[in-house]
Amino acid sequence: MRKKFYLLFATILVSFNGHFLFAQEIEEPMNEIAGIRSKETGLVAPDSIAQLPIDTLLADTLFFDGFSLPDEDLNDIFLEKMDSLENTWYIKKLFHDYASDSGLTDYFPVELTDSVYIARLIEIQQVVDLSYNNVVKNFIKLYTEKRRDLAEIILGLSAYYFPIFEETLDRYNLPLELKYLPVIESALNPQALSRAGANGLWQFMYGTGRQLGLEVSSFVDERRDPYKSTDAAARYLQQLYSTYGDWHLAIAAYNCGPGNLNRAIQRSGNKRNYWEIYYRLPRETRGYVPAYIAAAYLMNYYREHNLRPRMPEIPLQNDTVIVHDYLHFNQLENILGVKKEQLRSLNPMYRRDVIPAKPAKPYPLVLSNDLIRNFIAQDSLVFAYDREKYFPDNTLVNPVNHSSNFTPIDIEGKAKVLYTVKSGDNIGFISSWFHVRSSDLRYWNNIHRNLIRVGQKLVIYVPEEQKDKYEKVNSMSFAQKQAFIGKPVSNSAKETKPLDPHFEYYTVRSGDTVWEIAQRFPEISAEEILRLNNLRNNTKLSIGQKLKIKPRS
Numbered sequence: 001m002r003k004k005f006y007l008l009f010a011t012i013l014v015s016f017n018g019h020f021l022f023a024q025e026i027e028e029p030m031n032e033i034a035g036i037r038s039k040e041t042g043l044v045a046p047d048s049i050a051q052l053p054i055d056t057l058l059a060d061t062l063f064f065d066g067f068s069l070p071d072e073d074l075n076d077i078f079l080e081k082m083d084s085l086e087n088t089w090y091i092k093k094l095f096h097d098y099a100s101d102s103g104l105t106d107y108f109p110v111e112l113t114d115s116v117y118i119a120r121l122i123e124i125q126q127v128v129d130l131s132y133n134n135v136v137k138n139f140i141k142l143y144t145e146k147r148r149d150l151a152e153i154i155l156g157l158s159a160y161y162f163p164i165f166e167e168t169l170d171r172y173n174l175p176l177e178l179k180y181l182p183v184i185e186s187a188l189n190p191q192a193l194s195r196a197g198a199n200g201l202w203q204f205m206y207g208t209g210r211q212l213g214l215e216v217s218s219f220v221d222e223r224r225d226p227y228k229s230t231d232a233a234a235r236y237l238q239q240l241y242s243t244y245g246d247w248h249l250a251i252a253a254y255n256c257g258p259g260n261l262n263r264a265i266q267r268s269g270n271k272r273n274y275w276e277i278y279y280r281l282p283r284e285t286r287g288y289v290p291a292y293i294a295a296a297y298l299m300n301y302y303r304e305h306n307l308r309p310r311m312p313e314i315p316l317q318n319d320t321v322i323v324h325d326y327l328h329f330n331q332l333e334n335i336l337g338v339k340k341e342q343l344r345s346l347n348p349m350y351r352r353d354v355i356p357a358k359p360a361k362p363y364p365l366v367l368s369n370d371l372i373r374n375f376i377a378q379d380s381l382v383f384a385y386d387r388e389k390y391f392p393d394n395t396l397v398n399p400v401n402h403s404s405n406f407t408p409i410d411i412e413g414k415a416k417v418l419y420t421v422k423s424g425d426n427i428g429f430i431s432s433w434f435h436v437r438s439s440d441l442r443y444w445n446n447i448h449r450n451l452i453r454v455g456q457k458l459v460i461y462v463p464e465e466q467k468d469k470y471e472k473v474n475s476m477s478f479a480q481k482q483a484f485i486g487k488p489v490s491n492s493a494k495e496t497k498p499l500d501p502h503f504e505y506y507t508v509r510s511g512d513t514v515w516e517i518a519q520r521f522p523e524i525s526a527e528e529i530l531r532l533n534n535l536r537n538n539t540k541l542s543i544g545q546k547l548k549i550k551p552r553s
Helices: 048-049 054-059 075-086 091-095 114-124 134-146 147-171 176-186 208-211 224-246 246-255 258-267 285-302 329-336 338-344 367-382 427-433 438-446 464-475 477-485 491-496 514-520 526-532
Strands: 012-014 019-022 319-323 363-368 412-421 457-463 503-507 546-551
Touching: 114 134, 114 285, 134 147, 134 285, 147 176, 147 224, 147 285, 176 224, 176 285, 176 491, 208 224, 224 246, 246 258, 246 285, 258 526, 285 477, 319 367, 329 338, 329 367, 338 363, 363 367, 412 464, 427 438, 427 477, 438 457, 457 464, 514 526, 526 546
Parallel strands: none
Antiparallel strands: 012 019, 319 363, 412 457, 503 546
């Protein structure tokens, strides 16, 4: 049985001449700490703890040689995530009155003793170790004292999302308590988008999501699909656990990637305990497992802290119907009388209020149980409503002169600018010069696989008041365009430099991402590739670009 360290913060020990000695008495009597786990007898009843030999208690306490237990405040990392959640459209729509009941939960316990937290964590622990230290305590206090308003929102959202998580985790025979991971990943916001580009409840990057079989296109982002993203996360966690054989390490790898975790293990002398490699991990990952433990605590003991779930304005009883034709949320809103905000909440995977379904490629539509019946009874009326307006000539966009330029349905209030593709241009460069998303640029111009040609005219939609500024881009040199967005001319210069003979290189192919390239070379991570090549996370790769992979042996 693996050693625990639940008593470390209840018992202060010092090492003297190679022996552990008591520095002070345990904070509270042993018989007040419920459920200490013994190697020989398993879970021990509270009234029997006092009768246990001290050697038995110490045998279950994990001691570290050569370093101290972590004691730092990492709340700022996750506080930033929680604050960003509070200001999202999603939360404002679902919880528009979430702050109106203030005063009902203003009174709550503070300064609980460590023994209380320890006993409670032992009580709820199942498969994943719920260790305790000051970092864990700081996160618990973040949820239960500092940001109680958002904790109550998360509690309310869990009523909808946890059954989805549990069903999937059970199907893969994974610990059900892994359902707490999205609490710290996204605060249960399916539309959460990190600064690094991670998206959805489980915060998948584009490359990771695509590697796990999730569709990410102009119309559909299955990273935001609660069902499909959860299935992908379960498969990924299963893979990580089979690699490391430890849930703390698997959870850490989920956050920072196997490459970073492997380096932390190597730099610590190949130690395989999360707390022993703690200070070798990236700062966010150091807080990741403690935040997970705190989330598990919150979801089980919120009542003891006088927290009250704030239920979202989203139906908890719903069902799914499969559609086989293009469908706009406006059609559903007008025929069924359902608010578009509810449709977006139940179907966050559709990015433009459009379900791009075809007979050969159907998509799901989630509706409340009562609306499912109405939809089935009136589906012909729904699909026929303003059909030509939303899908002219039965297409997703309106073709112009049968060329490759298309007029989208969602560019109201924008001005159209034409840009002629020059030699050396790529989708990444052009989108950055016009401050638009690459996916939008592809969507507006019906571009597939990032293929553009010299002389091709691209339609780009920009703010009307900035049309004159962006029209000048078309006549700028490459250096001027890079300076226009505050970037030095570096990529082209680097590509003309001779290759360093001391390194092995990889030639970028169509569709490659840094994450996918790293998968081909197990000895290096995506982060290391970025560092070796002086690239940023959002840098766009070019076909034919040479990337340093590793030093030649």
